[in-house]
Amino acid sequence: MSVAKAAGTKRNLLLCFDAFGTLFTPSVPIPSAYAVAATRHGIQCGDPKNPQMVATRFKRAFKEQSNSNPNYGKATGLGAEKWWGNVIRKTFEEFLQPGQQVPQALVTDLLERYSTRDGYNLYHDVKPFFDMLKENAAHKPDNKTAWRWSKTVVGIVTNSDDRVPGILESFGLKIGPRRIGTPDQRTAQVCLEDDISFVVLSYDVGVEKPDRQMFDAAIEML
Structure with a gap:
C-alpha cells in the first residue's frame, strides 16, 4: 500500500459512555x-x-x-x-x-x-449527539467526507444494576440487544437504527470500573 493511500485510510471508532451522571441524572x-x-x-x-x-x-x-x-x-x-x-x-x-x-x-x-x-432527566444534548452519530454512521464512508471514521460503534460501560437499558429506552433511545452474559452478546447483528449497540454493566461483569475487566468486556462485544 502506498504512503498516500495508507494516510487516507479511515479507521474505526469505538465510543463508550457512562450512563448515570453522563447521559441522565435524577430529576x-x-x-x-x-x-x-x-x-x-x-x-x-x-x-x-x-x-x-x-x-x-x-x-x-x-x-x-x-x-x-x-x-x-x-x-x-x-x-x-x-x-x-x-x-x-x-x-x-x-x-x-x-x-x-x-x-x-x-x-x-x-x-x-x-x-x-x-x-x-436526559441531558439536553444527548439525543442530538446520538442523532449526529447515526447520521454519520449511515453514510457510505469515503475519504472526502468530514467524518473521520469508517465504522462507528457506540456502547455503554457503566457501574450499575440492570435497569440502565430500560431507563435509556424509556427516553426514546434505541438500544441494541447485545449485553454481556446474554445469548445476544456476540450473535446479534448491529442495527444502524440503534443509538447504542451494546451495554456493559458492572452487574453483569461482576467488577466495577476502573477494573480492566469492564473495558475488556466492551472489546469482547466488537
Missing part, C-alpha cells in the same frame, strides 16, 4: 424524592425540602446492602430488585411508628420511578 435529589414518596404513604420523615435524615439513612442502608449483598445482590443471588427493596425498607425503618411497617406500595413506587424516565 430531583433522590433523598427528596424518597421523602416525598414516604410522606405520601404515611411515613413521617421530616421536611422533604431538607431531607438530611433520609439522605443519611439512605447512604447507610446502601452501604450495608453493598457489604452484605455485593453487586446489587447478584453476588448472593438476591437480585437487584430485592436488593433495592431492602435499601428502601432500611432507609425508612427508623421513621416508623410502633406497629407501622414500610408499605410494599412505597417500595413498588420507588422501584418503578427509578426504572424509567419518571425519576430522571
Whole structure:
C-alpha cells in the first residue's frame, strides 16, 4: 500500500459512555424524592425540602446492602430488585411508628420511578449527539467526507444494576440487544437504527470500573 493511500485510510471508532451522571441524572435529589414518596404513604420523615435524615439513612442502608449483598445482590443471588427493596425498607425503618411497617406500595413506587424516565432527566444534548452519530454512521464512508471514521460503534460501560437499558429506552433511545452474559452478546447483528449497540454493566461483569475487566468486556462485544 502506498504512503498516500495508507494516510487516507479511515479507521474505526469505538465510543463508550457512562450512563448515570453522563447521559441522565435524577430529576430531583433522590433523598427528596424518597421523602416525598414516604410522606405520601404515611411515613413521617421530616421536611422533604431538607431531607438530611433520609439522605443519611439512605447512604447507610446502601452501604450495608453493598457489604452484605455485593453487586446489587447478584453476588448472593438476591437480585437487584430485592436488593433495592431492602435499601428502601432500611432507609425508612427508623421513621416508623410502633406497629407501622414500610408499605410494599412505597417500595413498588420507588422501584418503578427509578426504572424509567419518571425519576430522571436526559441531558439536553444527548439525543442530538446520538442523532449526529447515526447520521454519520449511515453514510457510505469515503475519504472526502468530514467524518473521520469508517465504522462507528457506540456502547455503554457503566457501574450499575440492570435497569440502565430500560431507563435509556424509556427516553426514546434505541438500544441494541447485545449485553454481556446474554445469548445476544456476540450473535446479534448491529442495527444502524440503534443509538447504542451494546451495554456493559458492572452487574453483569461482576467488577466495577476502573477494573480492566469492564473495558475488556466492551472489546469482547466488537
